[in-house]
Amino acid sequence: MYLFQNQFMPKEQVPISPEDRGYYFGDGIYEVFRVYNGVIFEPDGHYRRLEKSAKDTRIALPSSISELNGNLEELIRLNELTEGIVYMQITRGAAPRSHPFPKQAEPVLMAYCSPMARPLSTIEHGIRAITMDDIRWLRCDLKTLNLLPNVMAKQHALDQGADEVILHRSGTVTECSASNFMIVKEGVLHTHPANHLILHGITRDVVLKLARELSIPVQEQPFTVENVQQADEAFLTSTTQEVTPIIQVDGQTIGTGAPGAITVKLQQAFAQLIPAASPS
Ligand code: PMP
Numbered sequence: 001m002y003l004f005q006n007q008f009m010p011k012e013q014v015p016i017s018p019e020d021r022g023y024y025f026g027d028g029i030y031e032v033f034r035v036y037n038g039v040i041f042e043p044d045g046h047y048r049r050l051e052k053s054a055k056d057t058r059i060a061l062p063s064s065i066s067e068l069n070g071n072l073e074e075l076i077r078l079n080e081l082t083e084g085i086v087y088m089q090i091t092r093g094a095a096p097r098s099h100p101f102p103k104q105a106e107p108v109l110m111a112y113c114s115p116m117a118r119p120l121s122t123i124e125h126g127i128r129a130i131t132m133d134d135i136r137w138l139r140c141d142l143k144t145l146n147l148l149p150n151v152m153a154k155q156h157a158l159d160q161g162a163d164e165v166i167l168h169r170s171g172t173v174t175e176c177s178a179s180n181f182m183i184v185k186e187g188v189l190h191t192h193p194a195n196h197l198i199l200h201g202i203t204r205d206v207v208l209k210l211a212r213e214l215s216i217p218v219q220e221q222p223f224t225v226e227n228v229q230q231a232d233e234a235f236l237t238s239t240t241q242e243v244t245p246i247i248q249v250d251g252q253t254i255g256t257g258a259p260g261a262i263t264v265k266l267q268q269a270f271a272q273l274i275p276a277a278s279p280s
Contacts, residue, residue, distance in 0.1 A: 001075065001078045001079055001112075002014050002075075002110065002111065002112045003071055003072070003074075003075045003088075003109070003110065003111040003112070004016075004108075004109070004110055005062060005108070005109055006062075006063065006067075006071060008074065008075065008078055011112070014110060016108065016110065017094035017108075019094040019095060019096060019097070020091050020093070020094045020108060021091050021092045021093060021094070021095065021102075021105070022089065022091030022092075022108070022145050023091075024097050025099075026144065026145040026146035026147070026148075027057075027059075027091055027092045027145070028059065028089050028090055028091030028092060028108075028144065028145040029050065029053040029054060029057055029059055029089065029090055029142065029143055029144050029145070030087065030088060030089035030090070030143055030144075030145060031046050031049065031050050031087075031088050031089075031143060032085050032086070032087055032088075032239050032240065033046050033072065033085060033086040033088070033239070034085060034239045034240065035076055035081055035082070035083065035084050035085060035086060035113070036083060036274050036275050037082060037083070037274075037275045037276065037277050038076060038077075038081065038082050039275055040069075040072065040073070040076070040086065041239075041273075041274070041275075042202050042206060043069060045202040045205060045206075046202055047065045047068075047069070049143060049200060049202070050065075050143070051065070052141075052142070053142045053143045053144065054090070056139070056142055057092075057142060057144065058101065059090060059091070059092050059107055060107050061090065061107070062090065062106070062107045062108075062109050063109075068109075071111075072086055072088065072111060075111055075112070075113055076113060079113040081113040081115060082115075082277070083115060083116065083117060083118070084113055084114050084115040084116040085113070085114050085116050085239070085240060086111060086112070086113050087111060087112055087113075087114065088109065088110070088111035089109070089110055089111075089145060090107050090108065090109045090110075091107065091108045091145070092105060092107060093105030093106045093107050093108050094108065116240060118242065118274075119240070119241055119242065119244065122163075122241070122244050123241075123242060123243065123244055123245075123267060124259070125245075125247075125259075126235075126244065126245035126246060126247035126248075126258070126259050127162075127163035127164055127244055127245070127246055127247070128161075128162045128163050128164075128246070128247065128248040128249075129157065129162055129163065129164045129165060129166050129176070129234075129236075129246045129248070129249050129250075130156075130157055130160050130162040130164075130165055130166070130249070130250050131165070131166045131167075131168055131173075131225050131228070131249065131250055132153055132156060132157075132165045132166070132167055132168070133167070133168065133169075134149075134167035134168055134169045134174050134197075135149050136149045136150070136167075138196055138197070139196055140174070140175075140196060140197050140198055140199055141194070141195070141196050141197075141198065141199060141200055143199060150177045150178060151177075153165045153167065153177040154177040154178065157177070164176050164177060164179070164236065164246070165177050166181055166225075166228060166246075166249060168224075168225050169197065171224045171225055171226070172192075172222045172223070172224060173192060173222070173223055173224065173225060173227070173228060174192050174197050174198050175192060175198045175199065175201075176236050176238075178238060179201070179203075179236040179237055179238035179241055179244075180192075180198060180199070180201040180203070180204040180236060180237045180238065181234070181235075181236050181237075181246075182204075182207070182234070182235055182236070182237065183223065183227065183228055183231035183232075183233065183234045184231060184232050184233035184234070184260055184262045184263065185227065185230070185231050185232055186232070187216070187217065187262070188216075188217045188218070188219055189208075189211050189216050189217065189218045189219070189262065190218075190219045190221065190223050190227070190231075191204065191208070191218075191219075191220055192220070192222055192223075193220045193221065193222065194220065201237055201238060201239075202239060203237040203238050203239055203242065203243075204237050206237075206270065206273065207237050207243060207266055207270065208220075210266055210269040210270060210273075211266060213269070214265060214266070214269060216262060216265075216266075228249055228254075229249060229250070229252055231254055231255070232254075232255045232260055233245070233254065233255050233259075233260025233261075233262055233263045234246040234247075234249065234254045234255075235259075235263045235266075242267070242270060243263065243266050243267045243270050245258075245259035245260070245263050247259065
């Protein structure tokens, strides 16, 4: 079942117009929520970010956050989802194609659930990344539907036989195609500051909080591609990929070529936050 506005219906019946501005302009915002054991993980962070994306793009949320949360919980229940994601997007609505905000259009909300297991193999073994120019706009803090540069970046990595890209602006590392990026050097955790150049990841926040609790020093300061090549450890963070080690960058091994000690410590602390399945 899908959620459309405030109603639940089969996918085939979702009445999305070909004039939806999400389709023409990517004129919309979205969130991806993680569901563990039937429960949304870190909902408050996602709703705060959604409110910010809505405010700064001037897209009105079609319902209150508590109403929306109730609907998403019902969607999870109707789909009997235990482990997976909820994808939700809100566009500015449907109107004849014209750049100015339409006067009549009403925002259009659509959400669905998808089962997804934890990526245990990549969490354990790590992935390979390549570096690439970050050609996106200057409001990467907004979670909007305009993902063409991210899509092209990810495909570029796959075409090169890598798993992911590490994006940089003139040598300053920002993030990955759909995740935040961190390195460890001499025991210190480094990641790009949460400004307009990166998405303020919910997983990034959780991991930084865990690092502080574990007395791992954190530096939210820009660093370079060269710093990455000399790092002891590297990893990415995201709702679906959790804490995934990066063991090779541009063909060069990072650290020992295995997930580093601090990465593993953070992975273990993160796993502790995941609600365990209730005994059947
Ligand atoms: N950066 C980008 C560009 C993303 O698309 C995402 C989410 N997929 C993230 C970072 C990670 O954010 P979160 O931890 O909230 O999933």
